[in-house]
Amino acid sequence: GALPAGGDHLGGTLGQAPSSLEGWYPQRLRVELLHRNGIDADPLGADFDYAAAFATVDLEELARDVDALLTTSVDWWPADYGNYGPQMIRMAWHAAGTYRIADGRGGAGTAMQRFAPISSWWDNGNTDKSRRLLQPIKRKYGNALSWADLMVFTGTRALELMGLPTYGFGGGRLDAWEPDEGTWWGPEVWDPHHVDSYDDMVSRDERWHGQNGDADYDLQSPLAASHQALIYVNPEGPAANGDPMGSARDIRITFSRMAMNDEETVALIAGGHAFGKSHGQVAADRIGPPPEIAPIEAMGLGWHNPQGAGNGRDTMTNGIEGSWTQDPTRWDNSYLENLFGHEWEQTRSPAGALQWTPADPDAPRTPDAHVPGETHALMMMTSDIALKVDPAYRAVCERFLADFDLFTTAFSKAWYKLTHRDMGPKHRYLGPQATISDDLLWQDPLPDPVGAPLTEADVDRLRQAVRDTGTPASDLVATAYAAASTYRDSDKRGGANGGRVALAPQKDWSVNRRTVPVVEALRGVQADFGRNGGHVSLADLVVLGGCVGVEDGARAAGVEVRVPFTPGRVDATQEQTDVEMFEWLRPVADGFRNHVSERFADFAPGVAPEAVFLDRANLMTLTAPEWTVLTGGLRVLGANWDGSSTGVLTDRVGALTTDFFVNLTDTDLVWVKTDDTESTFTGTVESTGEHRWTASRADLVFGSNAQLRSIVDVYAGSDGQERFVHDFVAAWDKVMMLDRYDVKGHRRYG
Ligand code: HEM
Incomplete structure (x- = not known):
């Protein structure tokens, strides 16, 4: 295959020995990831209100x-067919298409395409030009x-300009200001200077x-791309083998990881490839390094192209050459008509990539993107032929082929979701073009609030009613935490x-098994409150229960606090809840609750639970x-998922003391692993046994990791108790408020 020379690579590109902590200690826990993309990197500052x-x-x-x-075509990067629309669609699609359901990372939301590694993935070839073309509008x-x-x-807008009625546009994406190093894009080792074939890389x-x-x-898991730098699949088929059925298998896996x-x-592939062309005029190994x-x-x-002008007619992006349709700047059904109307045979592009051409010499042709009057044979990629050979994809294609309106609606909606x-x-969502009126299941809809605030x-009254249920504080805390902690900021x-x-x-x-009786008890409180003419959501009661538990815990430790509570949560219905998509939120390990599931080993072979924590x-x-x-607070409050005493390093369970920190770092103790999996340890007093x-x-990670241990020292100190309770309450409230976009607006911080 002709694919990625000049590709990016994880370190060592210039033959340098890695001179970083990761280079020296590859297994170290990268606690500093927690402090990336913060206020210090943001020129707009903490008060910038993007919504305003x-x-x-x-x-x-x-x-x-x-x-x-x-x-309006410009000389430094002439537009194919006089219209930059197709390359902008591809840019936006590649921005969004990194999204993955397993951890919610990727996606268009923070414009990560500007930063490495994404900016420099082979598949993002020449999206740097698309973004640069937009600079005047960004300036304005x-x-x-x-x-x-x-x-x-x-x-x-490009889709609309070329004839697709779109479903809407919601603004509200806040740019990141530095590369995202927290996303695991998976193993992929390239040596861009010694590449003969795809398999080598x-x-x-x-x-x-x-x-x-x-x-x-x-x-x-959690990967979603067949190859890191190809975002989803290799267009030439798995390992460039030209096998459409194999390609279909890879497409199904990668697109379902994208939640499609x-x-x-x-709809997305056939819709997207109604537009534009692929570029494969120059052998990949002649192309310069990525941005x-x-x-x-x-x-x-990046990707300097030494041939001719290096653009226009000579453009080299992916390696495949040609267009799918006769009119690549118009929304019509010719992609599917061409796919199904012809037999296709394998050929090679000028760059040497495997692609498909109509077997029939009389098949319609497509205009040259730059030279008037010149035409070319139509093109399909192995990943396009996949839609025709896979029986389930084929059935969808046939419905879309027979009903262009159905296809149009399906593509518009899928693009909106993407x-x-x-x-x-x-x-x-911001702005008048967001389609707010419809509830779409993938949005995890929330109903409007019921009753008076x-x-x-x-x-x-409700605080007291919750206390009156007699539910133990640790159960209230465990339940509120279970409810709030499914939040992930990624999506x-x-x-x-x-x-x-x-x-x-x-x-x-x-x-979540501890939550079941608590929810039952809180439903009783909710019903009583309702009988007295009020309305409170179960969601609010779950969180309020947690507040009560924390307050009682603090009091037991001798500190009076009132935990902030911001009401206004609502209760969704089962019909508003996509069970399959919520299943992805199930923790594979949750250190806050001392939980490691039986799926853990499969999920992340070779990854330590503390890294997942x-x-x-x-x-x-x-x-x-x-x-x-x-963590220290949840332990002493007794919030382990199974109620076990693992890590509950206190004799006063339920009191919000600093005991966890004091006992964890007790120098009289020796910690010994209890089994070969190195998952459980006993702490024994050395002198007495x-x-x-x-x-x-x-x-143990809070005692063994130097950065965390330094923080533990702060709370374990003789002056640590007040600070601990105060900081715990603040962190607790932050977790309870993570998803409250109904009240916190569009600020990035705080
Ligand atoms: C172009 C692959 C899905 C929209 C291309 C190119 C490749 C490719 C190799 C040529 C890039 C170049 O050399 O310029 C694939 C594969 C897909 C896929 C393997 C999935 C299996 C999609 C989707 C969309 C899309 C879902 C949008 C909804 C486009 C557009 C172009 C394009 C508009 C033309 C860009 C231009 O004219 O510059 N695709 N694609 N593709 N793709 Fe896809």
């Missing part, structure tokens, strides 16, 4: 500006229009289980709002001090 700024943008004016830009609108919103808007076997075609063939079903997958490692004078652009999937609740007096899903801890699938997760803290946007204080405690890796 975005409200000043007139989206119709923006659309006119984008239309003019798309249809300034901070009122983030790169992330501009990229999605432009792709969407890609450690395919490390990303996949089994062989393509086997029943157990699957991709390592078969119909959405076909991240390009020469400084290239000013952030580009908004990672934005979380609709409260985050709770007053202070109501909340006081803003989960959290306590919606009351979904009481719905399938969450109510049935074994890790760190990842959980990261997905909840916790800092290292917050991570530490929350007295067995004191049992702990897990999620406990």
Whole structure:
């Protein structure tokens, strides 16, 4: 195959020995990941209110500006067919298509395509030009229009300009300001200077289980791309083997990891490839390095092409050459008509890539993108032929072929989902073009609030009513934590709002078993309150219960606190809850509750539970001090998922003391592993042999890791108790409020 020379690579590109902590100690826990992309990296500062700024943008004016830009070719990067629309659609699709359901990471939401490694993946070839073309519009609108919103808007507007009625556009994406190092993109080792074939570069076997075609063939979780730098699949088929059926298997796995079903997958691929062309004029090994490692004078652009002008007729992007349709700048059904109307045979592009051409010499032809009057044979990729040979995809294609309106609607809706999937609740959508009226199941809809908002007096009454149920504080805390902790900032899903801890699938997760009787008791409180004419959601009661538990715990430790409580949560229905998609939120390990599921070994072979614990803290946007204080507090409050005493390093369970920290770092103790899996340890008093405690890796990590241990020292100190309670309450409230976009608006921090 002709694919990725000049590709990016994880370190060592210039033959340098890695001179970093990771280079020296590859297994170290990267606690510093918790402090990335923070206020220090953000030139707009903590007070910048994107919603207010975005409200000043007139989206119709923006659309006119984008239309003019798309249809005005510039010399440094001439537009194919006089229209940049197709390359902008591809840019937006590649921005969104990194999304993955397993951990909610990727997606268009923070404009990560600007930064390595994504900026420099082979599959993002020449998207640097697309973004650079947008610079005048970015300048004009300034901070009122983030790169992330501009990229999605432009792709969407390009579809409209070429005839697709789109489903809408919601703004509200906040740009990141530095590369995201917290996402595990999976193993892939390339040596860009010694590449003969695709197989030389890609450690395919490390990303996949089994062989393509086997029943157990699957991709390592949480990955979603067949190859890191190809975002989804190799267009030439698995390992460039030209096998359409194998390609279909890879497409199904990768697109379902993107949360797309078969119909959405076909709509997206067939819809996207109604536009534009593929570029494969020059052998890949002649193309220069990608943006991240390009020469400084290239000013952030990569993939220098030495042939001719290096653009226009000579463009080299992926390696395949040609267009799918006769009119690549118009929305019509000719992609499917061509796919099904002809027999296709394998050929090679000028760059040497495997592709398909109609066997019939009389098949329609497609115009040259730059030279008037010249025409070329139509083209399909192995991944396009896949839609015809796979029986389930074929059935969808046949429905779309017979009903263009159905196809049009399916593509519009799938595009909307693709580009908004990672934005979380609709409260985050900005602007008049967001289609707010419809509830789409993938948005995890929340109903409107019922009844009058709770007053202070109501909340006081409810606090007492919760106490009167006699539910132990540790159960209240465990339940509120279980509800709130499904939140992940990656795609803003989960959290306590919606009351979904009481719905399938969450109510049935074994890790949530302590929540079941608590939810029952709180339903009683809810019903009583209702009989007295009030309305309170179960979701609010779950969180309020946690507040009560924490307050009682603090009092038992001699500190009076009132835990903040912000009412206004609502209860979703089961019908508003996509059970399959919520199943992805089930923790594979949750160190906060000292939980490691039986799926853990399969999920992350070779990964330590504490690394997954760190990842959980990261997905909840916790800092290292917050991570530490929350864990120490949850332990002494007795919030383990199974009620066990593992890591509960106190004799006063239920009191919010600093005992966890004091005892964890007690120098009289020796810690010894109890089995070969190194998952459980006993702490014994060295001099007497007295067995004191049992702990897990999620406990010991706070004593063994130097950065965490420094924080532990703060709380274990003789002056640590007040600070501990105060910090615990603040971190607790932060977790309870993570998903409250209905009240916290569009600020990034706080
Ligand atoms: C172009 C592969 C899905 C939209 C391309 C190119 C490749 C490719 C190799 C040529 C890039 C170049 O050399 O310029 C694939 C594969 C897919 C897929 C393997 C999935 C199996 C999609 C989807 C969309 C899309 C879902 C949008 C919804 C486009 C567009 C172009 C394009 C608009 C033309 C870009 C231009 O004219 O510059 N695709 N694609 N593709 N793709 Fe896809």
